[in-house]
Amino acid sequence: MIEQFGIESDQLKSFIDRIERLEEEKGKILQDIKEVYSEAKSWGFDTKTIRKVISLRAKSEREREEEETLLDLYKRAVGLAPDLEG
Amino acid sequence: MIEQFGIESDQLKSFIDRIERLEEEKGKILQDIKEVYSEAKSWGFDTKTIRKVISLRAKSEREREEEETLLDLYKRAVGLAPDLEG
Amino acid sequence: MIEQFGIESDQLKSFIDRIERLEEEKGKILQDIKEVYSEAKSWGFDTKTIRKVISLRAKSEREREEEETLLDLYKRAVGLAPDLEG
Amino acid sequence: MIEQFGIESDQLKSFIDRIERLEEEKGKILQDIKEVYSEAKSWGFDTKTIRKVISLRAKSEREREEEETLLDLYKRAVGLAPDLEG
DNA sequence: CACTGGAAAATGCCGC
């Protein structure tokens, strides 16, 4: 008897099932990514470099956003911009 | 001279695009997973323990036993668990 | 006008210097720790398990018990462990 | 009796002790760092921004090094530099 | 096939 411990076993099971299902989907995508790298490699491309390129592109996007955030942060820190709560 | 690599270059771009697209899908799934954890938490469940359970279920019975055996061994070595013949 | 912040600016720089110095020390310790793990590994020990033991020792007896209890509870909920009453 | 399992219990204990000692030192440094942040905060500085500054400085150093590495990598990838074993 | 380095995941911490 689980209920005596005060947890709703069915609900918990349902959450875990949902996560496991999503993890499975994730696993497929991960697999797909691996296969693309592998195909690229068989074409003679250097996968390490491809990874770098992709990570740089992701980064530069992220950093563009971050720069803005950072600027705001600094501005607020020195009183050049209002705090978030106005 | 770049052009001499024209065809390969297109091929490379195509690989990178495919990977980036897959990464995007992966990002969505990751987001979904986060949301389920968050919902579970709002129900009062402990997400850290949920993660442990999921990771345990992903392992084979054999793996689980091996890990436990080794951990017990090390624990006894440092006095965290009593010796077997204790 | 920056100068009006002159004194605070010096103070800030000083804080940052102190932190960076401490970070450097931290880096050395981290390096030392890595080396011990590496040596342990070369003796045939399993570093992952060592980490677990160390993390267990850092916890109080009470904490360890609580975690285990909760894990058992969740495990039973998903059928990874038998119910207590069979 | 541990030896029957084939691990050198004393050696293992010694490694773990060394690591725990280093962890303790690390903990002190971490504590020191916290205190500096706390002092800075009491002076009215924004700790989040300080963290950013420090992490940026650490990063730009690392990235200077990385850029070089990356350039080499790309060069090798397109045959403009010899492979490492060259 | 063990080691190393780098990506991904988990944990812990800080501020709100």
Added chain:
DNA sequence: GCGGCATTTTCCAGTG
């Protein structure tokens, strides 16, 4: 007490 961020741990591909 929660959400976001930094650290730490785990995993995995590539390399010798």
